[in-house]
Amino acid sequence: MKTPFPFSAxxxxxxxxxxMVLTAVDPGIGGVLVFGDRGTxxxxxxxxxxxxLPPIDRLAGSPTNADSLDTHxxxxxxxSGRSETVxxxxxxxxxxxxxxxxxxxxxxxxxxxxxxxxxEPGLLARANRGYLYIDEVNLxxxxxxxxxxxxxxxxxxxxxxxxxxxxxxxxxxxxxxxxPEEGELRPQLLDRFGLSxxxxxxTDIEERIEVIRRRAAFESDPDSFLNKWQxxxxxxxxxxxxxxxxxxxxxxTDDVLRDCAxxxxxxxxxxxxxxxxxxxxxxxxxxYGGSKTVTREHLxxxxxxxxxxxxxxxxxxxxxxxxxxxxxxxxxxx
Amino acid sequence: xxxxxxxxxxxxxLALCLLAVDPVGLKxxxxxxxxxxxxxxxxxGRPSALADTRRFTPAISDVQLFGGIDISATLAAxxxxxxxxxxxxxxxxxxxxxxxxxxxxxxRLAQVLDRDDGHSLILLDEGAEPDERAxxxxxxxxxxxxxxxxxxxxxxxxxxxxxxxxxxxxxRLATMRVPEEAYxxxxxxxxxxxxPSMRPPTMALRAAMAHAALMGRDxxxxxxxxxxxxxxxxxxxxxxxxxxxxxxxxxPADQPPEDEGMAQDETDQIEQSMPDEMMIxxxxxxxxxxxxxxxxxxxxxxxxxxxxxxxRKHKGNxxxxxxxxxxxxxxxxxxxxxVATLRAAAPWxxxxxxxxxDAKSRVIIHPSDIHLKRYEERSDRLIxxxxxxxxxxxxxxxxxxxxxxELMLADAYAQRDHVALVAFRGEGADLALPPxxxxxxxxxxxxxxxxxGGTPLAAGLRAAADLARHAMGQGLSxxxxxxxxxxxxVALPGSVPGRASAQHDAEAMARFVRQINMPIAVVxxxxxxxAALRGLTAILGGSYxxxxxxxxxxxxxxxxxxxxx
Numbered sequence: 004m005k006t007p008f009p010f011s012a013x014x015x016x017x018x019x020x021x022x023m024v025l026t027a028v029d030p031g032i033g034g035v036l037v038f039g040d041r042g043t044x045x046x047x048x049x050x051x052x053x054x055x056l057p058p059i060d061r062l063a064g065s066p067t068n069a070d071s072l073d074t075h076x077x078x079x080x081x082x083s084g085r086s087e088t089v090x091x092x093x094x095x096x097x098x099x100x101x102x103x104x105x106x107x108x109x110x111x112x113x114x115x116x117x118x119x120x121x122x123e124p125g126l127l128a129r130a131n132r133g134y135l136y137i138d139e140v141n142l143x144x145x146x147x148x149x150x151x152x153x154x155x156x157x158x159x160x161x162x163x164x165x166x167x168x169x170x171x172x173x174x175x176x177x178x179x180x181x182x183p184e185e186g187e188l189r190p191q192l193l194d195r196f197g198l199s200x201x202x203x204x205x206t207d208i209e210e211r212i213e214v215i216r217r218r219a220a221f222e223s224d225p226d227s228f229l230n231k232w233q234x235x236x237x238x239x240x241x242x243x244x245x246x247x248x249x250x251x252x253x254x255x256t257d258d259v260l261r262d263c264a265x266x267x268x269x270x271x272x273x274x275x276x277x278x279x280x281x282x283x284x285x286x287x288x289x290x291y292g293g294s295k296t297v298t299r300e301h302l303x304x305x306x307x308x309x310x311x312x313x314x315x316x317x318x319x320x321x322x323x324x325x326x327x328x329x330x331x332x333x334x335x336x337x
Numbered sequence: 338x339x340x341x342x343x344x345x346x347x348x349x350x351l352a353l354c355l356l357a358v359d360p361v362g363l364k365x366x367x368x369x370x371x372x373x374x375x376x377x378x379x380x381x382g383r384p385s386a387l388a389d390t391r392r393f394t395p396a397i398s399d400v401q402l403f404g405g406i407d408i409s410a411t412l413a414a415x416x417x418x419x420x421x422x423x424x425x426x427x428x429x430x431x432x433x434x435x436x437x438x439x440x441x442x443x444x445r446l447a448q449v450l451d452r453d454d455g456h457s458l459i460l461l462d463e464g465a466e467p468d469e470r471a472x473x474x475x476x477x478x479x480x481x482x483x484x485x486x487x488x489x490x491x492x493x494x495x496x497x498x499x500x501x502x503x504x505x506x507x508x509r510l511a512t513m514r515v516p517e518e519a520y521x522x523x524x525x526x527x528x529x530x531x532x533p534s535m536r537p538p539t540m541a542l543r544a545a546m547a548h549a550a551l552m553g554r555d556x557x558x559x560x561x562x563x564x565x566x567x568x569x570x571x572x573x574x575x576x577x578x579x580x581x582x583x584x585x586x587x588x589p590a591d592q593p594p595e596d597e598g599m600a601q602d603e604t605d606q607i608e609q610s611m612p613d614e615m616m617i618x619x620x621x622x623x624x625x626x627x628x629x630x631x632x633x634x635x636x637x638x639x640x641x642x643x644x645x646x647x648x649r650k651h652k653g654n655x656x657x658x659x660x661x662x663x664x665x666x667x668x669x670x671x672x673x674x675x676v677a678t679l680r681a682a683a684p685w686x687x688x689x690x691x692x693x694x695d696a697k698s699r700v701i702i703h704p705s706d707i708h709l710k711r712y713e714e715r716s717d718r719l720i721x722x723x724x725x726x727x728x729x730x731x732x733x734x735x736x737x738x739x740x741x742x743e744l745m746l747a748d749a750y751a752q753r754d755h756v757a758l759v760a761f762r763g764e765g766a767d768l769a770l771p772p773x774x775x776x777x778x779x780x781x782x783x784x785x786x787x788x789x790g791g792t793p794l795a796a797g798l799r800a801a802a803d804l805a806r807h808a809m810g811q812g813l814s815x816x817x818x819x820x821x822x823x824x825x826x827v828a829l830p831g832s833v834p835g836r837a838s839a840q841h842d843a844e845a846m847a848r849f850v851r852q853i854n855m856p857i858a859v860v861x862x863x864x865x866x867x868a869a870l871r872g873l874t875a876i877l878g879g880s881y882x883x884x885x886x887x888x889x890x891x892x893x894x895x896x897x898x899x900x901x902x
Contacts, residue, residue, distance in 0.1 A: 041477045042534025046451055097448065098441035139444045139474065189810075204533040212524045215538045219515060222362065222543075 008221055010051035011235035012228070014214045015205045016044055021288075022198045022308050023052050024239065026176050028246040029287040032280060033197035034155075034177035036140070036188075036312060043202045044214075045180040049093070049136050052178075055236055056091035057244055059132055063087040066124040067131045067171050076171040078122050092133030094126050094175075098142055105147060106154075106162055107169075122169050127160045130175040140179030141188050148192055151177070155195050197280045198305075199312035201325055246290035253286045255297040262302055266335050270328065272313035281309045299336055306332045345483045346375075350382060352481040352568055355547040356457065357386040358506045360428065362543035363480040364450050365458035367435075367471060370485035372463060379485060380459075384503050390429040390459065395438040397423070398666055402445075407666075410704060428455045435471035436464035443472035450478045480540040482572040506550035513546045514556040526566050529617050531576035541569040563619045570620050578617050662708035677708035719755040719772050719813040720745070720900065723801040724783075725821035725862065726762040727792040735788050738820045738862050744893035745818070746779055755813060757804055758782055761797030763790030764827065768800060772808060794825035794873075795842035802850045809853070816856040816900045817879070822863035823870025840869065847876040858882060858899035 013020065022035045037045045061068040062075055064082045069075040072084060096105065107125035126135070135151075137143060143151075154160050160173035177196060181188070193199070205211050221228045260282070267277040285301040294301070311324040349366070356363050370376040399405065404422030423430065432438060432446070449456050458479060464470040476482060523538045523545075532538075542557075545565030549557045662677035682702045689701040722742055726735060746756060756779050758770040770782045798819075805815035825839040829846075850857070857879030861870050866883040874881040880899035 040533055041473070042536040044535065050451075095448065098444040138448060139440070142440045142444065144441075204535055208524060208528060211528070211535065211538070212520045214535050215524055215542065216520045218535075218539045219520070219542055222539075223511075223513075 006225060006229060007050040007054055008047050008218075009229060009232035009236050010048070010055045011239060012217050012221070012232045013044055013048055013051065014217065015207075015210050016048065016202055018200045018308060019045075019048055019202050021305075022200050023048060023178075024055075024243060024291060025284055025287040025305070026178075026197065027052070027056055027243050028291050029250055029283060030174075030176050032176075032283050032287060033195065034179070036193070036196040036199040037178070037180040037202060038183050038199065039180075039202035040204065041182060043204050045202060046138055049138075049178055049180060052134070053090065053093035055240055055243075056093075056134075057240055058088045058090050060086050060088050061132070067128045067173075068092060068133065069172070070132070074172060076169075078169050078171075079124075092130060094130040094133065094135050096126055096135055096137045096143075098137075098139055098144075100126065100147065102146065102150065106150060106160055108162075108164070109167060120166060122162070122167055124171070125160075127154055127173040127175070128171055131171070131173050133175055135175045135177055137177070137179045139181050140192075141181040141183070148189065152191060152195055193312045194274070194276060196312065198284060198308040200308050201311070242291060245293075246287065249293075250286060250290045253289050253295065253297060255282060255286065259285070259297050259299070259302065262299060262336070266302070266306060266332065267310070269335055270310060270314055270331050272310055274313075277310055277313045281306065284309045303332055303336065345485060346379065346488055348568060349379060349481070349483040349485070351548075351564075352483070352544075353383045353387060354503065354551060355544050355568070356481070357384040357503050358547040358551055359510060359543055360387075360457040361453060361455050363457070363540060363547065365460065365479040365481070367460045367462060367476045367479050367482040368485065369462040369464065369470070369483065371465075372461075375485050375488045376461070385500055386503055387429055387459075389427055390431045391423045391427045392431040392433055393423060394433050395435070395442055397442075400666060424449060424456065429457055429459070431459040431461065432471075432475075433461045435460040435462045435475070436469045438472055438475070440472060440474070443474045447474045447478055450475075477534065477536065480544055480569050502551060505553075506547065509550040509553070509555060510546060512555065513550055515542065515546065516557060519545065519557055519562055522562060523566060526570060526617055526620065529578040530570055530574040530620060532570060532573050534573075537569050537573055541565040544568055567620050574620070662710055664705065664707065665709040666704075666707070672710045674708045674710040678702065678706050681708060682706040717755055717813050719757060719805075719808045719815045721757045721759060721801050721804055721808075721815055721817045723759040723761065723766075723797050723817060723819045723821075724769075724786065725792060725794070725797065725819075726760045726786050726788045726790075727822075727824075728762075728789045729792060729822055729824050735786075735862070738860070739783050739786070741860070741893050741896065742783060742818075742820070743780060745896055746776055748893065748897055755808075757808075759797060759800045759804065760786055761793050761800065762788065763793070764796075765793055765830070766796040766800035768804060772804075772813070791827040792821070792825050793827035793829075793839070794821060794823070795829045795839065795846040796827070797821070798843065798846040798850050799829070802846070802853060805850075805853050805855055814855070815853070816858075817850070818858050818860065818896050818900065819877075819879075820860045820862055821870065823861060823867040823873060824863070843873060844876055847873050851876065851878045856900045858896045860896065 010020070019035075019037055022037075026032050026035055037048070039045055059068065059070070061070050062072070062082045063085045064080070065075055066079050067074075067076055068089075070086075072082075075082060102108075103125065105125050106127055107123055110119075110121040110123035113119045113121045113123075154173050155175075155177055158172065158174040159170055161170045162168070179188075179196065205214065217228075263278045263281045263285075266281065270277075281302065282297070284305045285297045288301045288305055289295070289297045292301075307325045307328045311328050314324045314327065349368070352366055356366060368376065368379070370379075393402070400407065400420060400422070402422050402424060404420055404425055407418045407420040410418040410420070430446075438446075446458065450458060458475070460471045460475060460479065462471040470476075519542060520538075523541050527538045527541075541562075542565065545557050545561040548564050549555075549561040552561070554561070662674035664681070665671065679700065679702075682700060685703075685706075686701065689703075690696070693701065722745075724735075724738060724742065755772045755774055756770075756776075757768070757772040758779060759766055760769040761767075769786065770779055773779065801817055801819070805817065808815045825843040826836045828834055828839040829842045857874075857877050859870065859874040859877065859879050859881050861867055861881065861883045863870070871881050882895050882899060
């Protein structure tokens with residue numbers, strides 16, 4: 004497989020890039036949903052993200068990327084306990100994937116050849132401690148969606164089938180992308196994504212030309228192009244690592260909490276998840292920006308991506324929910 | 338005219354050559370044509386670099402395509418046998434009957450194309466209706482698209498091209514130089530034709546580079562750019578360039594581009610200050626003549642082509658009415674039809690026994706005998722009656738409308754359809770009866786339906802749409818029968834009051850309802866057919882039926898027929 008296009012070389016699409024960086028800073032935010040037309044760089048950005056993420060330590064040979072013997076699942080083959088550093092897993096969940104492949108199933112190979120009843124981990128196991136990427140997420144079949152919702156919520160994958168009874172950690176950041184024209188997502192799934200961004204093709208002609216120019220440069224000579232952008236990518240990576248360290252010390256005043264609550268109430272978003280995500284994302288942004296506390300400015304910047312997908316749909320509002328959130332933010336903070 | 342008809346042929350042949358030069362960058366060709374000598378001839382003429390294709394249909398299983406454990410061979414051999422997928426066998430793929438490709442296969446193939454590891458795809462799209470076409474997720478990623486319909490086999494000649502030229506061109510491609518203006522003019526042209534995606538400009542550039550390489554140049558020239566833009570942009574255009582007027586659209590003597598010689602090049606040098614203009618004209622010259630019609634098709638076809646979602650019919654392998662078993666590979670999610678498998682194996686037993694006299698099993702079954710069970714599951718239908726019970730409609734013919742609905746109900750009862758009733762009058766709409774199969778209940782609600790008040794058409798449509806969406810979530814296939822006189826005079830809550838805004842809201846709502854993509858019949862209950870309602874029906878994409886005087890029986894039949902489609 005070819006090296007993906009470097010993350011920093013993606014022209015524009017700042018909201019999408021920021022959202023991805025923030026989930027890398029704080030995986031607890033809970034994933035990104037990228038919605039937009041074709042050819043706007045959705046998949047490019049997700050695949051580029053893989054190269055940007057800091058590597059993780061895991062036990063060599065662990066099927067769930069466990070980092071210590073305590074978290075290593077008991078059903079798996081024993082491991083030596085030796086640690087290895089691997090890139091953060093970014094696992095593709097193809098649309099046609101069967102339930103077996105997603106959650107794992109009886110290992111047919113071993114059942115047939117050795118007559119043993121063993122578990123073959125699925126994509127959820129491989130995505131543990133990493134990212135699970137679903138392209139065209141709105142076309143995903145309902146039974147797979149149900150399954151993902153459950154696992155994404157509990158952080159644990161429980162398999163009760165074919166005489167197996169097995170559980171393992173499955174904590175991952177869900178990244179979905181899709182084209183809204185092809186179908187919509189159920190509100191339950193929408194809600195599980197921490198952030199959502201709408202991407203559109205750049206409207207500025209200079210920006211568009213730059214996209215083509217960089218793409219062409221990348222395709223004609225990938226190596227020197229990568230060299231050129233690697234430095235930028237590693238700056239972003241360092242900032243992510245730095246932000247992860249300082250994240251715990253970021254404070255939020257009561258005023259900020261009140262702002263969050265007022266914003267969500269005015270927008271009428273369901274449940275409390277809106278407020279929580281808003282605050283968490285604002286903290287991540289503050290950490291990434293090197294500030295010590297969360298301010299209104301942070302909230303203003305991330306409110307659209309944290310809240311736009313939690314609004315009730317209004318088919319007659321052609322402005323789109325992002326604009327609605329922005330409008331409300333201006334009203335509330337006025 | 339003959340020139341025009343042959344034009345896609347020549348362009349297509351050229352595109353195949355370009356694809357042979359740069360399969361990775363250009364990804365492939367979408368070919369829309371019925372199976373016919375023209376298509377065969379077209380494919381036969383492809384350069385030998387593209388000859389080694391693997392051809393498959395959308396029914397291909399994942400194991401065949403991507404590889405995996407071959408269960409039947411594994412069982413037979415007693416050790417794990419993995420099979421190699423088509424993707425591993427060849428870089429060139431050909432998907433026949435691409436119009437039948439479903440969204441999940443399309444998405445996986447799109448991922449393969451996005452990986453940039455050298456796969457390219459030829460889509461053979463035999464769609465007969467405008468709606469029936471290869472998924473957008475794939476066509477968007479392929480550089481070229483041609484429609485060969487209307488070509489006749491006799492006046493077509495193959496493009497004479499030496500195989501060595503292609504190999505030489507591939508060599509030149511790596512060192513091809515691209516002038517700075519190329520990026521500008523290609524991007525500019527894409528914007529002019531309303532192509533928002535960022536893939537086409539890149540692919541147009543690759544096509545131009547491939548063409549330059551084929552022509553033996555080491556720098557991309559204006560000719561190459563124009564050709565690349567023509568081949569990649571023409572079928573994607575969503576608008577005419579803003580400053581273009583109709584007279585310019587006359588095709589200026591469409592000669593095959595590769596005939597353009599040095600003389601042409603020189604004129605280009607002079608006119609280089611305006612490369613964009615020339616490129617735009619060149620593309621406009623080969624735009625499909627019915628651009629607007631094509632656009633309308635694309636918009637309406639989108640929801641059908643993509644989502645698939647809760648269809649009228651599911652082919653499954655678990656529940657429903659059994660269909661004949663088919664030979665296939667047992668994978669996850671399919672069940673072996675033992676009887677059919679044995680039946681397929683039976684005739685061969687004596688022959689197989691002779692070939693393997695030492696076989697211990699009583700019946701010798703080969704993997705090819707295995708048949709799988711198939712079922713067809715039909716989801717239940719839900720007919721939503723949205724009845725206008727406003728004063729204006731009540732005065733006119735609410736009673737007759739009720740009569741028609743009652744007759745429809747009898748029909749629905751016979752077909753075990755679910756029925757729901759939405760009534761709108763005064764300030765808003767109510768769900769008078771949630772989906773039910775109880776005929777008695779519907780009749781009772783219907784006869785007790787009060788009339789009077791304004792006509793909140795938009796609210797009625799919204800209630801029906803909400804109900805339809807909800808029903809789809811539960812696996813029902815909704816259809817909508819809207820009975821109204823179309824004189825909307827109550828806007829949605831929050832809008833400006835007044836007849837104009839009521840009409841505007843109703844139309845906006847209708848566009849929303851259309852996205853749900855269900856059969857819709859609109860029954861005009863006014864005394865005289867209403868032009869506004871006819872317009873609204875067009876937005877809804879439904880059938881319009883003026884209610885004939887006092888003929889409930891005919892009415893009910895007509896609605897039934899309209900919803901069947």
